[in-house]
Amino acid sequence: MPYAEVNGARLYYRQHGRGPHLVFVHGAGGNHLVWWQQVAEFSRDFRVTVYDARGWGLSRGDMTVARATLGADLAGLLRHLGIERAHIVAQSMGGRAVAGLARLAPGRIASLVLCGTTAGATNDRVRELQDLLRDERGDAGLREHALAPGFEEAEPGLALLYRQINALNPPRPKGLLGRPPPTYRGSTHEMLARTGAPVLYIVGEHDRITSPEMIREAASLIPGARVHVIPGAGHSCYFERADPWNAAVRGFLEEVLSRENC
Numbered sequence: 001m002p003y004a005e006v007n008g009a010r011l012y013y014r015q016h017g018r019g020p021h022l023v024f025v026h027g028a029g030g031n032h033l034v035w036w037q038q039v040a041e042f043s044r045d046f047r048v049t050v051y052d053a054r055g056w057g058l059s060r061g062d063m064t065v066a067r068a069t070l071g072a073d074l075a076g077l078l079r080h081l082g083i084e085r086a087h088i089v090a091q092s093m094g095g096r097a098v099a100g101l102a103r104l105a106p107g108r109i110a111s112l113v114l115c116g117t118t119a120g121a122t123n124d125r126v127r128e129l130q131d132l133l134r135d136e137r138g139d140a141g142l143r144e145h146a147l148a149p150g151f152e153e154a155e156p157g158l159a160l161l162y163r164q165i166n167a168l169n170p171p172r173p174k175g176l177l178g179r180p181p182p183t184y185r186g187s188t189h190e191m192l193a194r195t196g197a198p199v200l201y202i203v204g205e206h207d208r209i210t211s212p213e214m215i216r217e218a219a220s221l222i223p224g225a226r227v228h229v230i231p232g233a234g235h236s237c238y239f240e241r242a243d244p245w246n247a248a249v250r251g252f253l254e255e256v257l258s259r260e261n262c
Helices: 032-042 069-080 094-104 124-137 156-167 189-194 212-219 242-260
Strands: 003-006 009-016 021-025 047-051 086-091 109-115 199-204 226-230
Touching (some): 009 032, 021 032, 032 047, 124 212, 199 212, 212 226
Parallel strands (some): 021 047
Antiparallel strands (some): 009 047
């Protein structure tokens, strides 16, 4: 099986197709398997890379790590695979890897698709919305809000598959993915803007973890960033409504590539 020894971790990855490099970075509820509907679509025209973050899926590594480790791992994986420049698609937790990559190796980013994540682009309004959503969710964990209300009843097979993929992940240390301390007032928006990469934010209409309002506020901090809302979907809109999600991402990537070729 393909593994990369990166940053003291052993990262599992898979590559499919030919063309410009397109790298998918999963969220906390997934691993490389969650992108099955995207691999089938995009590997026709792109060299698609999917991988497991350390401590997820088949990847292993020290989990007593700093918040920046996800980004360092992604940068190391790109180096290992000889990927000089790639279009990056990140879901939820994957936004942390994007923030780290933007800091460590901004030149490797050709474009960014940020799904269900601000990627650290924040201000006081974003933080206020995060607090409001946390209060609305109450004692239920984030996992219980990964899918839109009613999705499990409408699509029991897909919902079961989503849960089974999640169940393949080993336990992780408690608090590993917690928010920064309340005193933290930093933001990545200037760093993301400095990459010069086009940015598309995608969010599900019913996302109760990163709501459309929150994503629009985050996008407003990055000049030229766009927002696309997937109707009827929740936090995992790439999985719940793959066809419209894939169409939105493909349209964005085709526009980026056409500008590069002008």
